[in-house]
Amino acid sequence: MRLLLAEDDRMIGDSLRQALRLEGHAVDWVYDVAAAHAALAAEHFDLLLLDLGLPEKPGQGAQPTAGLVVLGALRGRGDATPVIVLTARDATADRVAGLDAGADDYLVK
Numbered sequence: 001m002r003l004l005l006a007e008d009d010r011m012i013g014d015s016l017r018q019a020l021r022l023e024g025h026a027v028d029w030v031y032d033v034a035a036a037h038a039a040l041a042a043e044h045f046d047l048l049l050l051d052l053g054l055p056e057k058p059g060q061g062a063q064p065t066a067g068l069v070v071l072g073a074l075r076g077r078g079d080a081t082p083v084i085v086l087t088a089r090d091a092t093a094d095r096v097a098g099l100d101a102g103a104d105d106y107l108v109k
Helices: 010-022 033-042 066-076 092-100
Strands: 002-006 026-030 047-050 083-087 105-108
Touching: 002 010, 002 033, 010 026, 026 033, 033 066, 047 066, 066 083, 066 092, 083 092, 092 105
Parallel strands: 002 026, 002 047, 047 083, 083 105
Antiparallel strands: none
16 A cells, blocks of 8 residues: 655654554655645555644644645545544544545544
8 A cells, every 4th residue: 555644743754654664555754735735746645644733845833734735635636535634633623624624534643
């Protein structure tokens, strides 16, 4: 399975990528919204693992709901790639917003 991991935290991203590779998955890892848009436009992935708190561009601070921009663009162009949101945002309103935006599942880190 080919996965796209959109995660800005190096420790979390590295751990997830290693674990998923051990399970036999091919994992591409991006750190910001711009890179996620580029990867999703250029390649086909079987699953997107999406952190909500991503920076817009390299070197910027994470924006609390920037991952929803990625999800909205994906669904807006009719792309049905399964998306699992992996985030620290655990409020019910955040979960509802993620699922309403088109996530297939929402998991709190």
